[in-house]
Amino acid sequence: MPVAGAVISTRQERAEILLAALRACPGVDIYGEDGKGNIIAVLEAASKDEMEALVRRLEAMDEVLHVGITFLAADGNSTDTGSE
Amino acid sequence: MLALQAAEQEQHPELEPGEQYIPCAQCHQEVTPELYTEWNASLHGIGMVACYQCHGTFENFRVTPLAQDCAACHADRMDAYSQDQPCWSCHVPHSFKAEGASAHKKEISENEKPAQ
Amino acid sequence: MKQSRRDFLKTSAALSAASYLGVQLPDTVSSALAAEGDSWHRGTCRLCGVGCRVELGVRSGKPFAIRGVADARTNYGFLCMKGMYFWHCIGHTDRLTHPLYRAKKSEAFKQISWDEALDIAATAFADVVKTHGSDAVAYYGSGQCLTEETYLFQKIMRGGLKTNNVEGNPRLCMxxxxxxxxxxxxxxxxxxxxxxxxxxxxxxxxxxxxxxxxxxxxxxxxxxxxxxxxxxxxxxxxxxxxxxxxxxxxxxxxxxxxxxxxxxxxxxxxxxxxxxxxxxxxxxxxxxxxxxxxxxxxxxxxxxxxxxxxxxxxxxxxxxxxxxxxxxxxxxxxxxxxxxxxxxxxxxxxxxxxxxxxxxxxxxxxxxxxxxxxxxxxxxTGQPNACGGVREAGGLCHILPGHRPVDNEKMRNQVEEAWGVPIGRIPAKPGRHTMDMFAAINSGAIRAIWVNCTSPAQSLPNCDLYIKGMEKDDCFIICTDIFPTRTTELANLILPAAFHFEKTGVYGCTERRSQITLKAVDAPGEAKPEVWIVREWAKRLAVKLDDPVIAHCVKDFDNLEEDYALPRAIWDEYTQKLTAGRDSDLRGASYPVLERMADGVQWPALTEEQALTGGTVKKFVKGLDPLADSLSQNDLPYQFYGPAHADRKLWVWLRAQADPSEVPDAEYPFYLSTGRIIDHWHTMSMTGRVPELLRANPYAHVEINPEDAKELGVQPGDMVEIRSRRGSNLLPAKIYEGPMKGMVFAYWHDQEKSRMINRVTKDDYDPGSKEPEFKICAVQIRRVAGPKPIKPFLL
CATH class of the missing domain: 3.40.228.10 (Dimethylsulfoxide Reductase, domain 2)
Structure with missing residues (x-):
């Protein structure tokens, strides 16, 4: 199950609105924003195909100017437990 | 379910399942009459804030409510909350009237002006 | 603290994006040992017509708390106990999670796929339309549906299936x-x-x-x-x-x-x-x-x-x-x-x-x-969205969206044009009102009905009469709901619905204020938002009835993802096309606007600017109501431009005393009235599943005036039979004034048959509003036994 780090960009004055919309999106977790319209998000999907579809959906959203992936892990298997 | 704060929380005396279906206030009118009268006459009583909203039900019972119980309705008042000075240190149960200078930074809204 | 590999990856992913921007993330995230962040999601309470604004706290994809929104002009941060606890229905173990079907009501339900379920739903309605005509099908919705749901359903029924048999439980209350x-x-x-x-x-x-x-x-x-x-x-x-x-x-x-x-x-x-x-x-x-x-x-x-x-x-x-x-x-x-x-x-x-x-x-x-x-x-208003959804978006048999009467040709044509369906598509006559609809099930005139988010088997007055019809195999019943109820018991097809905060949509409360709730958590199992269900059903109806107009009704909504884009598109069509120029004009209240607000928008609000202030506080007042200004005809400060009064006047009505249809007599000497208690909502399918609320009022009582109790020999807790010409109940007595002498009062939330007071109430209705007289009928009271241990009952 892929996990991706993303920077989702919008115009500064639209950030609030986009944040609200993103919070409603399944598979999207908001971690912060830089106050200039760039939103830090983590994306999760069930498969590679679904991750691609999610990114396309985000790019298609009205307020989104760009979705930049900064990190991609192909197999974020949640049954694995790591060390502390 | 909410986690209990510490082992020092008293448990509600054990009741039969059938007895658990008697509303809190009904028993407590007889068992703790002064407390009931005080609550009933307070804004919480008239406004029908029920016992279980602050104290939970049997499985998650807490004699001393948690901060988040107050926060459900009074989130904008939590600025004055701390472990050393919880809500009820000024707002004495069950009348909840507070005396002296307010510990709150935020001005009370028009909607909430206290009774004269 | 244990952290899964997945958590580690998520934290790394977030940090990578943050460092790309040169942004410091809060400590809780930067630390690799942190728990996932809590997030707070704004919405409206699921219950009553006040429209309290709340924030649902979510942690690891699950709700863990709720709090009021202090800046909301409806509740100013306060909640009642139902608002505090309703979110426990999210993730409740009793939730309906898969479509269930049975061809005959004597059979057991079988789990089926959504594909099969939607096909069955479409076939059932299409077959009835082909064999018995459009008016043999019906939709019975609810003041608890989101506006988007009610609007889309009634669009399919009217514009698609060509019937005005669209009703909702607000007929029973508002x-x-x-x-x-x-x-x-x-x-x-x-x-x-x-x-x-x-x-x-x-x-x-x-x-x-x-x-x-x-x-x-x-x-x-x-x-x-x-x-x-x-x-x-x-x-x-x-x-x-x-x-x-x-x-x-x-x-x-x-x-x-x-x-x-x-x-x-x-x-x-x-x-x-x-x-x-x-x-x-x-x-x-x-x-x-x-x-x-x-x-x-x-x-x-x-x-x-x-x-x-x-x-x-x-x-x-x-x-x-x-x-x-x-x-x-x-x-x-x-x-x-x-x-x-x-x-x-x-x-x-x-x-x-x-x-x-x-x-x-x-x-x-x-x-x-x-x-x-x-x-x-x-x-x-009793329900959270009787106003916004049913009264404003066309959820009753005689009104179209935007406060338009069905029987007005110009109004029908406006809606037909907005929908892009042929002129004349919407039938000219109103459909059957609620009591008529369920009587028609009894008579066999209605053979398929979709019941959405309500339980008429318990909430109709004189309910036993209508259960008779619903029990028969003559009428195919589809139910969308979240828990089993007295009505899902009578269904052929049960479709699991997403609950509040598991889907996105708007509620309009008592004071004309539309407020949005955004999806915050996933629905359990295969439960789906109703807007998706209706869309997919409509597409199949179009095929089975070989009717491209039905497909056209959902054409603009096809392929939209169901959690946000789909409800938003429906809301946009409704507000921009159907409320434009009407007294309930909501064009300014787009999703982006609603999402920015602590509360929501009171119509009329024609522009974003008007909407962002909160909309119109007072209708008809120049300077406060944009329509009072634009439609002003003289210098007077108030302009009563309401669509139903061509003379633009307020009407003082000469209305004489007229008695209830059934009053006490020698045989049935007491008034019976029914009503609510604070801890429970309606038929308690939701509130009954929260232990705090259930224990506060585990079963219905009958309140008896102390003087009457003395005369009848009734003590507190005694079992009392209440009998009317229609049916009887056996209820524990509460001796309390309470009701005046000669009157008893029963709570109506109980699902247990012997305590379901609508078996006793009367179904006569107001000739104008078609609303039944739940509040007054005549009964006998007699003591049957001493107190008995009673267990609360939930289906």
Whole structure:
């Protein structure tokens, strides 16, 4: 199950609105924003195909100017437990 | 379910399942009459804030409510909350009237002006 | 602290994006040992018509807490216990999670796939339409559906299946208020709203137990009264003493059904003592009478009121009412700087519900207690979205979206054009109203019905009669719901629905305010949002009926993801195309606007700018209502442009006392009334599943007046049989005043058959509003046994 780090960009004055919309999106977790319209998000999907579809959906959203992936892990298997 | 704060929380005396279906206030009118009268006459009583909203039900019972119980309705008042000075240190149960200078930074809204 | 590999990856992913931007993330995330962040999601409470704004706390994809929104102008951060706990329905183990089907109602349900389920749903309706015609199918929805759901369903029924058999449970609670507002003011829904509460100097609460049915509004009234004990008056008129009476300066107890006389008597005092507002009447009002709305003169109105002297009416009302009481409350009403009336089911659920509404509105028109600060005629709406969804978006058989009457050709054509369907597509006649709809199931005239988010098998009056029809295999029943109910018991197809906060959509509350709830968590199992279900069903209907117009109805919604884009597109179509130019204009209240607000938008709000301030606080007032400005015809400050009054006047109605359809007699000597308690909602399928709420009121009681109890030999907790001409119940007794002598009061939430009071109530309805008289019928009472251990019951 892929996990991706993303920077989702919008115009500064639209950030609030986009944040609200993103919070409603399944598979999207908001971690912060830089106050200039760039939103830090983590994306999760069930498969590679679904991750691609999610990114396309985000790019298609009205307020989104760009979705930049900064990190991609192909197999974020949640049954694995790591060390502390 | 909410986690209990510490082992020092008293448990509600054990009741039969059938007895658990008697509303809190009904028993407590007889068992703790002064407390009931005080609550009933307070804004919480008239406004029908029920016992279980602050104290939970049997499985998650807490004699001393948690901060988040107050926060459900009074989130904008939590600025004055701390472990050393919880809500009820000024707002004495069950009348909840507070005396002296307010510990709150935020001005009370028009909607909430206290009774004269 | 344990952290999964997945958590580690998520943290790394977030940090990578943050470092790309040069942004420092909060400590909780930067630390690799952190728990996932808590997030708070804004929305509206799922229950009652107050429209409290809440934030749901979510952690690891699951809700863990709720809190009020302090800046919301509905609740100012406060919640009642139902608001505090309803979110426990999310993730509850009893949730319906898979489609269930049975061909015959004698069979057990089988789990099936969505593909199969949608196919069955489409086939069932298509077959009935082909064999028996469009009017043999029906939709029965709810004031708890999101506006987007109601709007899309009724679009498919009317524009797609060509039937106006679209109804909803607000027919059972608010139809009389709608009829009252339309005939009194020319427009539905209150002129003012909650902001009048803090400015009022007199509250007239009649037929409402606000403390238990609208607790967070009651809180505002309580504060207003307690902060101003001498200058604010509270009048509570109710045959039953309730928790609301605690703040009343005067509690008027009158024989059930005699309130029409009481209201006319108050009007008579206002006339006789010249307490009416001459200018307001001269500028804004006319007097009307009868089925033809014949205009009459002020003198004729005065003459009409002659029999309603306080002395005569005190006798009619009985109870504790004296002639002096009537005079005093009339004077308080008229003379106060601002009077707000509030009412609910006691006035609406009546054979003369519309008339009772008119008579309250009359008092406001006579005294000019309208349009100014602190004055309003405020009908309390029971459900969270009866206004926004059903009344405004076309959810009743006789109205189309945007407050358009079905039987008006120009209105139908406007909707047809907006939908891009052929002119003439929407039938010219209204469909069957609720009681007629379920009678038609009994008679076999309706053979397929979709019941959405409501349980008529328990909530209809005289329910046993209608269960007979629903039980038969002649009628194919589809239910969308979240828990099993008395109605899913009678279904062929059960479709699991997403619950509140598991889907996105808008609710419009009592005060014309539309507010959005965004999806915050996933629905369990295969539960789906209704907007997706309707869309997919419609696509299949189009194929099975070989009717491209049905497909056209959902063409613009196809392929939209269902959690946000789909409801948003539906809301956009509804607001931008169907409310444009109507009195309920909501064009300014787009999703981006609603999402920015602590609360929401009161229509009319034509532009984003208007909407962002909160919209229109007072309708019809120039300077406050953009339509009062743009539609102004003269220099007067108030412009009553409501669509139902071509003369742009307020109408004072001559309405005589008319008794309930069934009153006590020798055989059935008691009045039965029914109602709510604070801890439970409706049929308790939700609230009954929260232990805190269940234990507060685990089963229904019957309240018996102490004097009656003495005569009947009934002690607290005794089992009492209540019997009417229709059915009986066996309920534990609560000895309490409570009801006046000669009257008993039963709570209606219990699902247990022997305690389901609608088996006893009566299904006669108001000829104008078609709303049944739940509130008054005649019963026998007798003690059957001593207290018995009772277990609460949930399906």
């Amino acid at each position: 139809a009389s208020a709608v009829g009252g507002y339309l005939s009194s003011f020319g427009a539905d829904e209150p002129i003012g709203g909650y902001s009048d509460l803090e400015k009022a100097h007199c509250f007239f609460i009649i037929g409402s137990n606000t403390a238990e049915a609208h607790p967070v509004l009651f809180r505002r009234i309580m504060r207003r009264k307690l902060d101003n004990p001498d200058t604010v008056k509270v009048i509570n008129a109710d045959p039953r003493v309730s928790q609301t009476s605690r703040i009343a300066d005067k509690h008027l107890q009158f024989k059930p059904g005699s309130d029409l006389s009481l209201l006319n008597a108050m009007a008579k005092v206002i006339i006789d003592e010249k307490l009416y507002d001459t200018d307001f009447l001269a500028n804004y009002a006319v007097f009307r009478q009868g089925a033809e709305s014949t205009e009459v003169t002020f003198s004729e109105y005065v003459k009409f009121l002659e029999p309603y002297t306080p002395e005569a009416v005190a006798k009619i009302c009985g109870g504790n009412i004296s002639a002096d009481d009537i005079r005093e409350v009339a004077r308080w009403f008229a003379n106060s700087k601002g009077t707000v009336s509030l009412w609910c089911m006691g006035i609406n659920q009546r054979i003369q519900g519309v008339w009772a509404n008119n008579l309250i509105n009359n008092l406001h028109i006579l005294t000019g207690q309208l349009c100014k600060e602190g004055a309003d005629s405020l009908s309390l």
